Amino acid sequence: MSAAVELVELGRVHGDVVALAGVDLTVPAGSCVAVLGPSGSGKSTLLRLLAGLDVPSTGVVRLDGVDQSGVAAERRGAALVSQRPLLFPHLSVLDNVAFAARVGGASRRAARAGAGEYLDLVQLGGLGRRRTGQLSGGQAQRVALARALAARPRVLLLDEPFSALDSVLRADMHALLATVRAELAPTVVLVTHDQDEAALLADTVAVLTDGHLLQHGPPAQVYTRPASMAVHRVMGGRTAVPGTVRTGVHHSDLGALAVAGAPDGAGLLVLRHESVQLGGDVAGTVAAVTPRGPRRLLEVHVGTAAVFVEVPPGPGPSVGDEVALTVPVEARWVVPPGSPDPDVVDGRPRA
Numbered sequence: 111m112s113a114a115v116e117l118v119e120l121g122r123v124h125g126d127v128v129a130l131a132g133v134d135l136t137v138p139a140g141s142c143v144a145v146l147g148p149s150g151s152g153k154s155t156l157l158r159l160l161a162g163l164d165v166p167s168t169g170v171v172r173l174d175g176v177d178q179s180g181v182a183a184e185r186r187g188a189a190l191v192s193q194r195p196l197l198f199p200h201l202s203v204l205d206n207v208a209f210a211a212r213v214g215g216a217s218r219r220a221a222r223a224g225a226g227e228y229l230d231l232v233q234l235g236g237l238g239r240r241r242t243g244q245l246s247g248g249q250a251q252r253v254a255l256a257r258a259l260a261a262r263p264r265v266l267l268l269d270e271p272f273s274a275l276d277s278v279l280r281a282d283m284h285a286l287l288a289t290v291r292a293e294l295a296p297t298v299v300l301v302t303h304d305q306d307e308a309a310l311l312a313d314t315v316a317v318l319t320d321g322h323l324l325q326h327g328p329p330a331q332v333y334t335r336p337a338s339m340a341v342h343r344v345m346g347g348r349t350a351v352p353g354t355v356r357t358g359v360h361h362s363d364l365g366a367l368a369v370a371g372a373p374d375g376a377g378l379l380v381l382r383h384e385s386v387q388l389g390g391d392v393a394g395t396v397a398a399v400t401p402r403g404p405r406r407l408l409e410v411h412v413g414t415a416a417v418f419v420e421v422p423p424g425p426g427p428s429v430g431d432e433v434a435l436t437v438p439v440e441a442r443w444v445v446p447p448g449s450p451d452p453d454v455v456d457g458r459p460r461a
């Protein structure tokens with residue numbers, strides 16, 4: 111029930127706006143890729159082209175090796191669930207889910223029986239007779255997922271389906287998606303703004319900005335080994351320290367830090383705030399403390415550099431305190447300076 115997805119040089123322009131610029135992406139059958147990127151980066155365009163709801167300007171979509179050019183949306187075996195569930199208001203919940211089977215020619219009874227199984231899967235077995243207007247946002251999103259699954263898609267396309275839900279419902283939907291993957295194994299393309307959601311749910315992460323695919327790999331790799339400053343930013347990275355690499359050592363206001371494999375020359379030392387620890391031999395001053403749920407994010411200035419450190423709940427340093435930091439060897443990664451990072455001025459985040 112799953113298809114390998116291949117995008118080859120896939121591009122879409124609208125007049126002089128480049129929505130997607132020659133993207134090459136391969137997703138093995140049954141796996142889940144999260145597409146991450148800022149607003150306007152081309153995520154929805156990619157999904158629409160995959161679904162057959164839009165036509166590429168260049169390149170092709172292949173499913174199981176078959177070119178989908180000219181194949182109508184309803185014949186691709188792809189089902190799309192969007193941020194706002196678009197349910198038929200005049201049908202009951204059960205008949206919404208039974209819709210695809212009815213259109214496919216099944217009897218009402220058979221379609222409803224099948225739909226009941228998908229409602230059970232999304233844990234809404236008891237709500238089949240309700241009108242869709244009587245559902246909560248989370249329930250409606252579950253029904254939309256059940257309806258998409260009832261069409262037995264080879265590829266499940268999820269366009270920020272959880273972003274309108276509160277954090278408890280979102281966690282429930284994450285668990286549900288894991289169940290769906292275990293039981294039905296569709297290939298999943300999940301568009302999200304949320305790098306934590308991507309890391310939790312996906313086998314790989316694809317980072318898009320300005321229509322370009324910047325990196326595609328396992329979440330841990332994209333998190334800790336970003337290909338560029340732009341990827342580091344999309345993945346929520348805050349620290350980027352300018353300096354120079356000479357024979358495997360990065361020299362900056364943080365001192366001389368060994369960085370295996372980095373080429374000689376100017377380079378930004380990028381660090382995850384989860385990896386930097388308090389205590390050590392890099393001395394700095396706390397410039398800001400920001401709550402992050404129960405944890406806190408310290409901005410520590412070391413010379414002209416700003417280093418972000420996430421610390422656990424409880425007593426800890428305040429603004430103005432002198433602190434010492436450790437930057438573990440495995441946390442160090444250098445990216446090319448490339449184009450200037452618009453969020454950083456003189457090594458520090460823009461005020």
Ligand SMILES: Nc1ncnc2c1ncn2[C@@H]1O[C@H](COP(=O)(O)OP(=O)(O)OP(=O)(O)O)[C@@H](O)[C@H]1O
Nearest residue numbers: 124127128129147148149150151152153154155156
């Ligand atoms: N029909 C259209 N006509 C003109 N420009 C368009 C059209 N559709 C999309 N675009 C432009 O293409 C770019 C990519 O849009 P897209 O909706 O794919 O981005 P996105 O990453 O999904 O954004 P968001 O996260 O805000 O939904 C944007 O600059 C957008 O304004």
